[in-house]
Amino acid sequence: MLEIPFKSATGRWILFSTILATSMVFIDGSALNVVLPSLQKDLKATGADVFWVLNAYLLVLAAMMLPGGSLGDRFGRKKIFGIGIVLFSVGSLLCGISPSIIFLIVSRSIQGLGGALMVPGSLSLITSLIREQERGKAIGTWSAVTTIVSIGGPILGGVLGDHGLWRYIFFINIPIGVVSLIALWLKVPETSNEEDQSKVDxxxxxxxxxxxxxxxxxxxxxxxxxxxxxxxxxxxxxxxxxxxxxxxxxxxRKNPMIDLTLFLNTNFTGLNLLTFFLYGALGGGFLFLSLNYVQVQGYTQTESGLTFLPFTFVLGLFSRYIGTLSDRLGTKPFLIAGPFTTGLGFLWMSFIKQTHGASDYWTSFFPGMILVSIGMLLTVVPLTTAVMNSISQNQAGISSGVNNAVSRMAGIFANAAFGALALFLFTHAVIAGLEQSRLDESQKKHITAETVNLGNAKVPTDVYDANQRTQIRQLYHRSFLESYQCILVICALMCFVASLTAFLTVQKKRVQSLV
Missing domain, CATH: 1.20.5 (Single alpha-helices involved in coiled-coils or other helix-helix interfaces)
Structure with missing residues (x-):
């Protein structure tokens, strides 16, 4: 088996191609949240449609990531990774030219299939090729750069969204995909698990x-x-x-997508439970933060994207050091402290009500965002390293696949559950607020019908009185904030549960081989 030094020319090409390719996945995942208001308006989508734009991608990504990791282990990690790049690029092109919301949702599914081959493939290439002593540093670099790209995505998305160019979030993937595919094909060696001759599940x-x-x-x-x-x-x-x-x-099955016996080990199970709670909270919290910024607080989409800059600086500057430190001290202390700090950040932001817009950011949302950034800094690299080392090296693809699938499934359930909860709370808050109004039943019905659009709800045209229109707009905002606050409290509790899970289940010392 190859043992390539991290700082060698080949080692750098491995990092370059895997990071560049997977950056497409992370750009789309983070930038899309910011431009959802523009997308919803241009394609005339409902609030439920918006959640499907996110979930169609996550569904395919989560379900196919596990066989995607197995395909790489068996047929060649480089080959399957390259196919994933092609699929993701094609899906991105189709997303960019989408004439309708249904077409976009289907195209996002194609992106999800490509991403399912890329994300586990990138980490399994690193784990199977980079020598063991430097693997934590390599994974730390991967995590740091992809995180910078991920959090830089909202800034890019905000600028494009404000200029009516949200489709270019997808078009930008095409040149990235071409360059990463060329680098992969010419400079990265092939690797596979030759003993695995089973069929894909x-x-x-x-x-x-x-x-x-x-x-x-x-x-x-x-x-x-x-x-x-x-x-x-x-x-x-x-x-x-x-x-x-x-x-x-x-x-x-003789060749299961998930070897359920892996979960008999408390360390592996604990890491994936931690992932589920933490990334469910992160996905749901950031989605509703983005919607709150633009649709209620009055931020432009560019300003909304800029609010995530603390992530770029904190994780970008220090992730490699955390990776090196966790190699020395073990991952458990980081996996306890990180989610707990992230939870404190979400709890802080849950108390924020109506502000005066972006000018109040520094005294309202910024302290909470810093706490979330520090919490994720302490968690991302140690968690990735712990997962990749939790089972034997020849199953690197399935190890990465399971954990990434868990994080994506957490996003699916968070979007679905929080979306349903937000719609429910928002609708009932609006109905309760209308009880004392002097509007007729027809107007109330039209006002309530707009709640399917959440924060994008518009005052119906049959309300002509200017004062009443202002009151209804304020009612929409108050009702959305009630939903938002409830969801962020739940996100904080999920982070605290993730921290407790690490305390109870994750081993202090690194596991060499569990399978």
């Missing part, structure tokens, strides 16, 4: 996609249809049965 992937999609659909539909709708309840039950059947199939 596509039935398991299908069951996982079907189950997650059905549950996500039902969660987003409940606030609109109500909890007594038999069709939506039937879809929810169908989704749950698919996930149960998925576990049954995985247990009986």
């Amino acid at each position: 596509f039935p398991g992937a299908f069951l996982l996609v079907a189950g997650l999609a059905a549950i996500t659909y039902s969660f987003l539909k409940f606030p609109i249809s109500g909890f007594n709708d038999w069709k939506v309840n039937g879809i929810l039950i169908f989704g749950m049965l698919n996930l149960i059947l998925f576990l049954f199939v995985e247990k009986r």
